[in-house]
Amino acid sequence: MTASAPPAPFREGAGRLCLDFIRTLRHRGAPGEVEELDDPAALDAWIRQFGPYDMPSDGTASGAGRDGGRADTADLLAARALREAIHRLVTAALDGGPAACDPASRDLVNAAAARPVPVPALDPAGRLRHHAAEPAAAMLAVLARDALDLVTSAALDRVRACAGERCGALFLDTSRPGTRRWCSMNTCGNRAKKDALHARGHAPA
Numbered sequence: 001m002t003a004s005a006p007p008a009p010f011r012e013g014a015g016r017l018c019l020d021f022i023r024t025l026r027h028r029g030a031p032g033e034v035e036e037l038d039d040p041a042a043l044d045a046w047i048r049q050f051g052p053y054d055m056p057s058d059g060t061a062s063g064a065g066r067d068g069g070r071a072d073t074a075d076l077l078a079a080r081a082l083r084e085a086i087h088r089l090v091t092a093a094l095d096g097g098p099a100a101c102d103p104a105s106r107d108l109v110n111a112a113a114a115r116p117v118p119v120p121a122l123d124p125a126g127r128l129r130h131h132a133a134e135p136a137a138a139m140l141a142v143l144a145r146d147a148l149d150l151v152t153s154a155a156l157d158r159v160r161a162c163a164g165e166r167c168g169a170l171f172l173d174t175s176r177p178g179t180r181r182w183c184s185m186n187t188c189g190n191r192a193k194k195d196a197l198h199a200r201g202h203a204p205a
Contacts, residue, residue, distance in 0.1 A: 010036060010046055013184060015172025018147040019159070020050060022087050023169045023183075030166045040071040043079050043136060047071070051139045052118050052130040075136035078112075082140050085109050086147040090170060093151035094159060101151075112144035164188025 014020045024046060026034040037043050047053065071079075085105040092101040118130035118138045132138035150156060158173045162183035169183040182188040 010049055011169075011184075012050075014170065015158075015174055016146060016150055016155070017050060018086050018090070018143050018150060019170050019172060021046075021083055021143050022090070024083060025087075026169075027166050028087075028168055030168075032166065037076060037080060037083070040073060040076045043071040043076050047136060047139050051135075051142070052120070053135060054127075054129055071136040079136070079140060081108060082112050082144060085112075086143065087170075089147055089151055090156075090159065093156055098151040109144045109147055112140050113148055115141040115144075117141045117145070162188050 010020070011023050011026075012020055014023060024036040026036060037046065085108040088105040089098070089101045089109055092098070092105075115134075115137050116132065118132045118135070120128055120130050123129050150159070155172060158178060159170055160173045160180060162169045162171065163181040164183065167183060167188050171180075171183045173180040
């Protein structure tokens, strides 16, 4: 059974926005799988953390009414469906190139990418604000376009699956030698080091 998790803060640092989005299903496929986008408020929180919309500390959206917030159930279902389609697209591309993706997932990502994205505008105070008639859908368009760019670029060769037990999160390896193994040294990397030290401490002399 998929557990729930607090809506924020979400994990960052995958190297691409679409890969950070994929990680909202934590421990994918494992018995302890955690759905981080468990309600519309969680989707709002993710968009506030990763999106371009300005969100004041009181939680009200700035600029045009809903910008940066107020996702509904339909938005949540669309976000989850797109997340899984992006995951299938990226994993298929890693195995056999972007053409290897199943048609349904490819069509879903393409359809999301075709939607309008947030529009930047300079306000009277000289601050850059982003607006969209449908903020959540516009953010999904950004994610879909990022995924399409990733799987058709040279960066795909640097996408790795975390070697952490029960993790498997995808990340972009930006290290110079291209040998990074962990999605984060502060979590999976440190856990692996502790497990290795523990195993050596219990090894026979």
